[in-house]
């Protein structure tokens with residue numbers, strides 16, 4: 001029987017430090033088998049006990065988050081009989097950990113996909129009401145038109161009558177064929193359909209940021225990097241004021257020059 005000190009088990013399987021765990025316990029945020037725990041040094045049977053921190057089960061693997069640079073021809077699903085999935089691309093030691101993509105990019109789209117085993121967090125970043133922005137660079141078949149900005153800001157109506165939430169779009173200063181778009185929702189092929197509604201066509205789509213966390217530019221296509229628990233607030237951060245800031249524009253330029261658009 002794996003008997004371990006509670007604080008050691010939690011620190012082994014999360015990124016909480018010993019002092020943070022003490023604090024969690026002090027504030028009644030840790031439960032073992034549905035009982036609030038008062039001491040961090042109690043011994044627990046880690047195989048049989050249900051250990052919860054803030055209502056989330058801490059398992060041997062714990063709640064994990066990975067940023068993947070998805071290449072094209074790979075599908076954002078856990079299982080597919082025809083195509084390579086994002087799970088197929090994971091290193092062997094992560095393949096059986098119940099990770100799934102939190103949100104989808106189309107098969108021919110590339111960029112930042114978050115993989116996690118945390119259903120609550122996934123729901124949080126995908127639900128439009130939580131206002132977590134996703135940022136994309138697109139290459140267009142035809143030049144960007146200035147009136148897209150107003151049309152997108154009013155909410156584009158798609159060909160089937162669905163109306164999108166207002167979104168911000170800008171032409172990238174370097175080329176009339178590149179645009180940057182901010183979305184707070186994820187309808188099927190949404191960006192492609194939005195540009196189709198204004199008479200254009202998306203030739204290439206790259207997601208470079210979720211919330212305030214950008215894809216790490218050292219990642220190669222198909223590889224992953226762990227996102228630490230302490231970085232999660234960045235994903236949830238309100239980025240409303242960032243879109244027109246100089247730093248954001250610099251970041252876009254650097255993605256546009258580094259990715260093979």
Ligand code: URA
Pocket residue numbers: 104105106107109188189190191192193205
């Ligand atoms: N919108 C699209 O059309 N495709 C994507 O992959 C993501 C957003």
